[in-house]
Amino acid sequence: MGALRLAALCLAALTTLSQGVTYQPNWASIDSRPLPAWYDQSKLGIFVHWGVFSVPSISSEWFWERWQGEKPDPKVVQFMKDNYRPDFTYGDFGKEFTAEFFDADQWAKIFEASGAKYIVFVSKHHEGYTNWPSKYSFNWNSMDVGPNRDIVGELATAVRKTDLIFGLYHSLFEWFHPLYLQDKANNFTTQDFVARKTMPELFEIVNKYKPEVIWSDGDWEAPDVYWNSTNFIAWLYNESPVKDTVVTNDRWGIGVTCHHGGYLTCMDRYNPGVKQNRKFENAMTIDKGSWGFRRNAYLEDYLTMDELLETLIVTVSCGGNLLVNVGPTKYGMIAPIYEERLRDLGQWMQVNGDGIYGSHPWTYQNDTKNPDVWYTMKADGSSKDVYAFVLKWPTTDVLTLAAPAPTSTTKVTLMGYQAPLNFTKTGSQGVSVQLSEVQYALLPCEWAWTFKLTNIAN
Template identity: 60%
Template sequence: MTLYVFYSIFFVLLPGDLANAIRNRTNLVFGLYHSMFEWFHPLFLEDKQNGFKTRLFPDMKTLPELKEIVETYKPSVVFSDGDWDAPDTYWNSTGFLAWLYNESPVKDTVVVNDRWGTGMECHHGGYYTCGDRCNPGHLLTHKWENCFTACHMIFKIDKHSWGFLRTSNVDDYLTIQEILGQVIITVSTGGNVLINVGPTSYGKIAPIYEERLRQMGAWLKVNGEGIYSSIPWKYQNDTTNPHIWYTSSKDNQTVYASLLVWPNNTTEILLGAPVSSSNTTVTLLGSNVGPLNWRSASESGGIIIDVSNIEAYSLASDWAWIFKLQNITPKQINK
């Protein structure tokens, strides 16, 4: 599962400058957020007063604006929002999406979410967002995204606001442990992660945001193998150890077991879901210790990893750790 980090910096940087910077300097995918409505726009208020039987606002403002955004900036992601007051027929969402996928300059590459009218969330769209800060904790059959703040994970680093709040204190921000926990669980259950950063009025990113992003970047540098281009495994959460979440390589030759909490006062870590073979190998990403010793937990499955040779100070990761398991199979589910 590919992890997309989508920085939604609203109305601060010119979209064209931001698009060029991302495309020329990174390998990130560029996308844009767009609100379907404006709370106090007179045309929207008039349509609302008429029970949305008139369509002045979408015809004169929303739809022309959406087409202009797509034709000018050519985003690979269109994140729609602000749709909930009216049905998709009022917004003419199907008309716009038909144009987007059949005629627009990004028709072969664009992806959209599920916010295109009342009742659309979690039912229609290239990927589901469902609601802010949604993390179902189990595998979904349709692509989904966690917007941190409210099953779409827009990931707000600030717990309370999409924007920058000068009155926030350190307890109002997610810790790096909380952020990585959400990233790991989301990717394990087949989702993408959308992280929101609220800039100041001067367009600057506050130091605490920078710290969290740098921490996550450092962690991904060590552990990205278990995140980028991975897919969900047969099990998401371990059957025995609640702090373990799994992903798999696309060829199913390697399984990654992400450990959210390193156990205290023990030299062994129990995994209940894998079934070992004589060729099983276990390594810890970022560790200079070679293959780790392990033994079968029982005849029916499970393995116990010996971590006695790993010193805490030598760990490349300070917050979450990924074990690389090769030549294993999943325990059979009894029906």
């Protein structure tokens, strides 16, 4: 276990244990649990969508539903007609999910190099295929069909050799499972699917792999009482092997999302742009059109580094964490464009991470006059430091920041640049930072620059 990860989890455990609370299976009690400190401090995580949908690898991870669901996508239907025999089933893709180049240690190194502090791996998506040898998914799991490996187990072991914290995504429902369709036909007055599939799987992955994140999804067709959500979360917080460190999201039933749970996700790519009263997470994708790998994606379909960093900065400025998704290939490789984005992100974090990790939203999220400037802050006793993230380098030799109020001891530095910068106070509030002496060849970053202002008054 990495030293930083161990320290973070110990702090989280102490924070929770000091409460001495037994949480009840209702949302008022569950929502009263303090969020373990490691999660807010981390700011950046990696999401990984991998499964049988990675075999066809067109359209998205919803390929099966778009092929044979209630409202089929004509393009997906035509793709299958053009390329597969008439009696081909989605299950036939399973044996082609080969994962022959899957190297969990290499994945973990890439994720660690990104600057992320935790990962969330898809243990099971809506297709029902489990990336571990589940006792409750006979002949539709990664040991029985396809790789013949415990993918979750291998990745958990590899991640825990680093300072990353390991988490798991799990879909509550499955598009075409007979028990689920039966419960749905009964207007969810029966719970056979939950009793025999959903809950046993959740207990299984928590007890076996001890994830510090449980990222629930697939909840939107049924209420939380059908899913038995509060009873599971109460067990997770009170009795599970990760009870003192685990965090959960908000996707636990109709009406629960964006209201209850450990932190809020609200919707995919949730980036409100204003400060939120509760901790939230912006789960988003480098591929703008899919969470899973797409063979038919074009370069323009991927976020540029400018776009990725702006998303990170705005999210953190408003009090959120960013969960950056990648989709590996069926054979187990993280495509070079994903790896490049993650490694470039990590290099940027090495220079600018002090303004991200462990930071808090400031009085101002966005500058009052410059829309390309966003802020975070750190406070230590009477000292307050503000970080100004500049998305576009100024076209003149002066950077004007309208929001900060400097004191007689304020200093301004460009993170990653050696010399402090001269500035002048502009009225009762605001600073003009002189950039004329900055040597552009020595700028520490290619995208987004961070100016640190120490000992700010406001």
